[in-house]
Amino acid sequence: MEVFWHDACLEHDTGVGLWELPGRWDWLDVAEPHPENAARLRTFRHALEHGPVAPHLSWSTGRFATDEELARVHTRSYLDDLRAACGQRTAVELNTVVGPGSWDAIRAAAGTALAAYEAVAAGRTRLAYALVRPPGHHAQPDLADGYCLVNNAALVAETARRAGRRVAVLDWDVHHGNGTQEVFRGTPDVLTVSVHMRHGPWGANHAQTGSPAESGASNVNVELSLGAGDGAYRRALAEIALPALAEFGADFLVCASGFDGSAFDPNGRHNLTADGYRAIGRAVAELGLPTVLTQEGGYLRGYSALCLHTLVEGLLGLDLLEDPLAYVPDDTQLVDVDLAAARSTLTDWDFTTYPAARGPV
Numbered sequence: 001m002e003v004f005w006h007d008a009c010l011e012h013d014t015g016v017g018l019w020e021l022p023g024r025w026d027w028l029d030v031a032e033p034h035p036e037n038a039a040r041l042r043t044f045r046h047a048l049e050h051g052p053v054a055p056h057l058s059w060s061t062g063r064f065a066t067d068e069e070l071a072r073v074h075t076r077s078y079l080d081d082l083r084a085a086c087g088q089r090t091a092v093e094l095n096t097v098v099g100p101g102s103w104d105a106i107r108a109a110a111g112t113a114l115a116a117y118e119a120v121a122a123g124r125t126r127l128a129y130a131l132v133r134p135p136g137h138h139a140q141p142d143l144a145d146g147y148c149l150v151n152n153a154a155l156v157a158e159t160a161r162r163a164g165r166r167v168a169v170l171d172w173d174v175h176h177g178n179g180t181q182e183v184f185r186g187t188p189d190v191l192t193v194s195v196h197m198r199h200g201p202w203g204a205n206h207a208q209t210g211s212p213a214e215s216g217a218s219n220v221n222v223e224l225s226l227g228a229g230d231g232a233y234r235r236a237l238a239e240i241a242l243p244a245l246a247e248f249g250a251d252f253l254v255c256a257s258g259f260d261g262s263a264f265d266p267n268g269r270h271n272l273t274a275d276g277y278r279a280i281g282r283a284v285a286e287l288g289l290p291t292v293l294t295q296e297g298g299y300l301r302g303y304s305a306l307c308l309h310t311l312v313e314g315l316l317g318l319d320l321l322e323d324p325l326a327y328v329p330d331d332t333q334l335v336d337v338d339l340a341a342a343r344s345t346l347t348d349w350d351f352t353t354y355p356a357a358r359g360p361v
């Protein structure tokens with residue numbers, strides 16, 4: 001597996017404040033770093049460079065995306081406004097911050113995701129991981145949202161679509177991939193699948209609910225209840241997401257890979273463990289598809305780094321690191337209800353073409 005990196009991704013400075021709200025909070029003795037910060041990405045890189053999976057990985061340097069490339073999934077006016085906003089530290093929406101280093105970081109994240117795509121498209125590797133920030137899956141054609149500015153996963157998917165691939169996007173970040181859903185609304189030849197926590201809409205830039213009511217012919221939303229955990233994600237993949245990919249006939253996969261569903265993530269609390277992410281990696285590997293993964297959320301940086309490591313283990317068929325922290329039991333009571341609700345609006349789908357769909361696993 002090839003991992004793609006660009007130093008400019010570290011130049012996006014999101015500042016400090018009250019968790020994700022930048023600014024002055026005088027009643028805090030020590031303000032906290034914004035959760036989406038450079039230290040988390042450096043920690044992720046260090047885990048893959050120095051963890052036991054390191055000998056199995058090769059590293060490549062990404063590149064900057066061009067304006068024309070960014071415009072494949074965003075409006076020109078949005079990109080112009082975003083570039084101008086990066087001239088000084090400002091919040092482009094409630095908790096999404098930009099500053100002087102951000103435009104280069106945005107272009108580096110998008111271009112590095114494209115470099116990962118190019119390696120896979122050229123047959124140099126079947127699996128490529130774009131270890132980038134800022135994340136992208138909430139970014140819509142003309143809106144920033146939820147720390148996301150340019151939708152890196154959607155850009156890869158659209159680029160692959162234009163190259164004639166039948167593309168699916170699989171998103172396991174704990175939050176709904178609303179931006180990707182919007183980019184491909186009305187594009188039936190790209191399948192978007194999001195497995196996420198039931199969190200509903202938020203703020204002026206996030207009108208989407210992520211509910212099964214928004215599912216359709218080429219968009220599949222699986223909402224899971226609080227406390228879902230490893231078993232619920234395993235079943236959501238085996239019983240809905242992977243069968244949908246098979247039925248759609250995807251020949252190229254883009255994964256929006258977040259670790260904020262972990263049991264310890266302050267933005268997620270969805271009870272996934274490092275073992276759960278390893279299982280997700282295995283499930284993706286079993287598809288055998290050319291695959292580009294883009295880094296999305298994951299905000300408790302040490303545990304997220306462990307989850308990234310175990311996800312990569314799963315992708316490579318390895319089992320290396322123990323999880324020293326997992327102890328919270330899953331809440332399994334609502335999984336059947338959640339999966340039935342997800343299926344209820346997918347009346348055009350059959351879900352029987354993938355072997356694991358024929359019974360719970």
Ligand SMILES: [Zn+2]
Nearest residue numbers: 173175260297
């Ligand atoms: Zn997230």
